[in-house]
Amino acid sequence: MAVKTAARQEPVKLAKPGSWKRNLQRYKSLYILTIPLVLYFFIFNYVPMFGLLMAFEDFKPARGFFGSTWVGFKNFIDFFTAPNFLEILRNTFVISALGLAVGFPLSIVFALLINEIYIKWFKKTVQTISYMPYFVSTIVLCGLVIEFCSTNGLITNALVSLGLVERQNLLQNPKYFWAINLISDQWQGLGYGSIVFIAAITNVSGELHEAAAIDGANRLQRVWHITLPGIKPMVVSMLILKCGMLMTVGFDKILNLYNTAIYSTADVISTYVYRVGLNGGRYGYGAAVGLFNSVVNLILLLASNAISKKYAEQSLF
Template sequence: MNMVENGMSDKPAVCKSRNGLSSGKKSKVISCLIRDRQLYLMIFPMLLFFLIFCYKPMIGFVIAFKDYSPFKGIWNSPWVGFRNFTDFFSGPYFTRTLANTLVISMAGIVIGFPIPIILALLFNEIRSKSFVKTVQTITYAPHFISAVVIAGLVTNFLAPTSGLFNVILERLGMDKVHFLAQPEYFVPIYTLMDVWQNAGFNAILYISALTGISAELYEAAAADGASRWRQLLHITLPGLLPTIVIMLILRLGNILNVGYETIILLYNPGTYSTADVISTYVYRSGIEGGKYDFATAVGLFNSTVGFILVIITNKFSNKVADIGLW
């Protein structure tokens, strides 16, 4: 007796449920959940973290459109529309903070972005494993040092009387310089400090990408007589290109998010002309000045610009190099 005579076909029966999802799909989803339950349990704490500490606080963005009073609360404070935004855009510090943020971020991209890539390429070319491990440890270590300690070290090195750099200048017969009190020195100091702290750690991602390049490509290139330089240009760099593009997109998306913790520890009123960025202005307005609604509006502007930049750079990357986040 064949399946048709039994009232069955060679395809599994699909029963539609009330919500439009077939019972077969439901059972498949349930079986997948049961099968991968341990993986979902591992993901759950991180999802919970993002929901509680990242997405739930986003409700507070409504403060940017209100004349917020801590005594009235978020929902009972009166609406003011875009007044906080217009106050920021027309205020005396908008141009200065925006320009300083862009200058510091672009200096970090131009100088700090290529260095981890160069480090990863150098580590990949060195054949002495013990030497590579030693240098990697030295370059990784500053990343795990607190920003307060890093800023303290920089302050001590650049101290106007007993700092290492001023001692060297004095020995060379030159005048001592109070580096942290001169606005023109702040951007180079911050950029070099950020490179020193994070370049080694950021190189880990590129080193991981290098391990994914097939060794057969290098063997074939060597058999064809390609030098190490040509292998670097035609195999290594193309293999790193997707990772480089993705990291660049993320970096451009954070172009307005400069590490304000270190800047606050290093800057002073004398260097505000080059050191005061949007995030430090938000800190002074919101925490020190008590203008929570105004500071929220500035922070929302900062986040919106970053989101738009990620969209634009990702779309441009997809068109030009066919590489993107999505």
């Protein structure tokens, strides 16, 4: 596989560096294909970005973008000096990093385990069932979690009888929110998240496996030396993308799950923006917080891309 990837990069050397004209001639149709795509993203994604101006304004909807008072970086400074700034930042980072650190390896392992099942109907059934939670909408999931974690709820009952917690509503104690959120996320997303890896694993050439088996490699060795390297490009690019969204936490989920008693661990940037920016009518402030979030994400994305380029010799761009 590695050999083949190298082969793919060869044509780069063939094209004469800097020769736009030749490139244009050779890939005329590619250039033409680029136009609608660029237009699409320009119109629907770039044009609305003038809304980021809001972050530097005391934005009043009625006055619009050009009638609102320009306040420079005041909104940003307000956010950085807000009493719960550090808390929100920490929560956002921890919740997201936990999801990545646990969820990402878990879905690869799950994909590998699924791949080890030989009874076809069983494999198919498990796969189908494992995606099912993803079809449950977030709002329903949260309803169930709240019910199960209540003082007399199913999960609380189980944990109490195991002697792990005192009887209480688990969602009213700031200590448990990260765990509850992580586990419910994994319940919903594990099977679904592993799809891409299952797809990648099955794309790994079977001949290599057979050849290795003939050479006497056992199952684990083959997974380690053939399957994992085979899905590496997919894994790395997914990882970079996820790192680039490290400061983005699903908004719906937290909003429907948290309550005022556990803001100290559950409040994240997106819920804060919603509560203060939209509900509180402070649009400019909300936009500033959102923009800060985007910038942090961008930095993380660039950093992870650079790191991956250096160590994994693969990058998104």
